[in-house]
Amino acid sequence: MEKKQPEIKIIEKYCKGCHICVEFCPTQVLEMRGFTAVVKNPDACIACMQCELRCPDFAISVTK
Amino acid sequence: MGFDYEKYIRPGKLPHIWCPGCGHGIVMKGLIRAIDALSLDKDKTAIVSGIGCASRLPGYMDFCTLHTTHGRGVAFATGIKMARPEMNVLCVGGDGDGVAIGGNHFIHACRRNIDMTYLIMNNNIYGMTGGQFSPTTPFGAKASTTPYGNPDPPFDIAKLAIGAGATFVARGTAFHAAQIEKLLIEAIRHKGFSVVEILDSCPTTYGRRNKFKSVVEMMNQLKESAVPVAAAEKMSPEQLEGKVLTGVLYKENKPEYVAEYGKLVTRVQESMAG
Numbered sequence: 001m002e003k004k005q006p007e008i009k010i011i012e013k014y015c016k017g018c019h020i021c022v023e024f025c026p027t028q029v030l031e032m033r034g035f036t037a038v039v040k041n042p043d044a045c046i047a048c049m050q051c052e053l054r055c056p057d058f059a060i061s062v063t064k
Numbered sequence: 065m066g067f068d069y070e071k072y073i074r075p076g077k078l079p080h081i082w083c084p085g086c087g088h089g090i091v092m093k094g095l096i097r098a099i100d101a102l103s104l105d106k107d108k109t110a111i112v113s114g115i116g117c118a119s120r121l122p123g124y125m126d127f128c129t130l131h132t133t134h135g136r137g138v139a140f141a142t143g144i145k146m147a148r149p150e151m152n153v154l155c156v157g158g159d160g161d162g163v164a165i166g167g168n169h170f171i172h173a174c175r176r177n178i179d180m181t182y183l184i185m186n187n188n189i190y191g192m193t194g195g196q197f198s199p200t201t202p203f204g205a206k207a208s209t210t211p212y213g214n215p216d217p218p219f220d221i222a223k224l225a226i227g228a229g230a231t232f233v234a235r236g237t238a239f240h241a242a243q244i245e246k247l248l249i250e251a252i253r254h255k256g257f258s259v260v261e262i263l264d265s266c267p268t269t270y271g272r273r274n275k276f277k278s279v280v281e282m283m284n285q286l287k288e289s290a291v292p293v294a295a296a297e298k299m300s301p302e303q304l305e306g307k308v309l310t311g312v313l314y315k316e317n318k319p320e321y322v323a324e325y326g327k328l329v330t331r332v333q334e335s336m337a338g
Contacts, residue, residue: 009066016084018267023280052066053241054283056089058078061066 006047007063008039014059021051021060072096072106077124082117083191085271085279087238087264091185092121094244094262095156101249109152112141114166117192117266118158118185135166138173141180149322152252153180160190160198163219167199174228177256178321183248184221184259187266195269206273225259226314232258233314238265239286240310250312256320263290263308 008029017035027044030037030051037060047064070078073096082088099109110128113119114137122129128151132140141155162170162184173182189207190196197207197214200221204213225233232254234247244262251258265271265282276282293311296304 014079016079018085018279020085020279020283024283050241053093054090054239055093056082056086056238057080057084058069058073058089058093063066 004064005043006045008042008045008051009061009063010037010039011059012036014057016057016059018056020054020056024050024054026050067097067100069093069096072099072126073124074126080124081120083266083268085265085267085282086117086191087187087262087266088118088121088185090238090241091118091183091244091262091264092124094241095121095154095183095248096125097245098248098252101245102252104152104252108150109154110141110144110148112144112153112155113137114157114161115192116158116161116190117187118156118264119161121156135161135164136169137161138166138169138180138182141182142173142176142178145178145180145322146325149179149326154183154252155180156183156185158191158198159184159186159188159200159221160196163221163224164199171224171228174225174230174257174259176321177229177231177318179255179257181248181251181254181258181260183251184261185264186221186261187264187270188218189266189270191266191269195266195273201270205270208269208273221261222259222309222313225261229257229318230259230314231256231316231318232312233261234259234312235261235263235308235310237263237286237290237308237310239283240290243310247312254315256318 015036022030029045031040052060052062111122112130113122115134137155141153145153188201195208197210199219201214222233222235236243251260267279290310291307
């Protein structure tokens with residue numbers, strides 16, 4: 001059976017561009033585009049949830 | 065569907081007012097997950113705060129909330145618990161609110177061992193009012209009122225709480241986000257006065273003055289300075305230099321204030337009647 005890829009959702013209007021998610025993602029899934037974090041490489045996501053847990057602005061949700 | 069934080073947040077309140085990179089949002093998420101894990105009833109949970117950046121937290125939470133005067137969150141929370149002992153009472157605030165302006169309320173609530181949880185977000189500064197030094201600003205650190213470095217040694221909030229008689233004391237950091245939830249679950253379950261100190265980041269008024277290039281650097285500093293209590297037992301005093309212990313630092317069971325007060329009332333009433 002094929003492994004289901006986690007789904008990462010970023011609410012742009014909540015993101016304040018603090019870089020925490022981008023810096024602490026262990027597989028470099030996210031990057032900054034202007035002042036907002038965006039998903040660059042969704043296939044690399046291992047659903048460790050660190051970005052969701054550490055986002056101070058309630059902007060990221062990861063669904064396993 | 066990921067975890068639904070907005071279920072516990074008042075509609076239309078996000079995005080919050082905290083600065084980019086402020087750790088308070090991370091702590092608030094930890095608190096929401098802890099409340100969710102414990103299935104606390106919104107109508108039977110009071111979240112109380114004083115004044116400050118951290119004290120804005122109850123404004124976002126869809127519970128019974130009270131935003132009170134500076135440093136007096138614990139005093140109001142004590143009133144709620146005495147009047148409505150069935151309620152879960154949580155008090156939140158920052159370091160300046162909790163151990164400077166509200167220092168007296170804090171130590172006496174610890175001494176009484178009243179059943180509530182006090183969450184202190186320690187960002188080492190008075191952020192809201194412009195970055196004045198607080199009792200937890202590290203020695204030598206710069207603040208708007210200590211431009212040449214802070215000459216005062218800081219308080220250790222956890223040690224202060226233990227010394228004053230709190231029966232559950234824990235410490236975490238905003239970097240260790242998953243641990244915040246675990247510490248708060250244990251603290252809320254504890255019968256007595258529980259203190260949870262979360263070391264936090266204030267990039268705007270503390271970080272910029274103290275040569276932190278970004279909030280990421282502040283988070284890395286929290287990551288490197290935190291040592292779990294179990295790991296610290298195997299380390300030498302030299303290795304522990306400049307580190308902070310995290311995890312549950314102290315726990316004991318002692319008579320709880322509301323229950324003891326109830327017993328006193330019953331005893332006096334019986335002696336009057338008899």
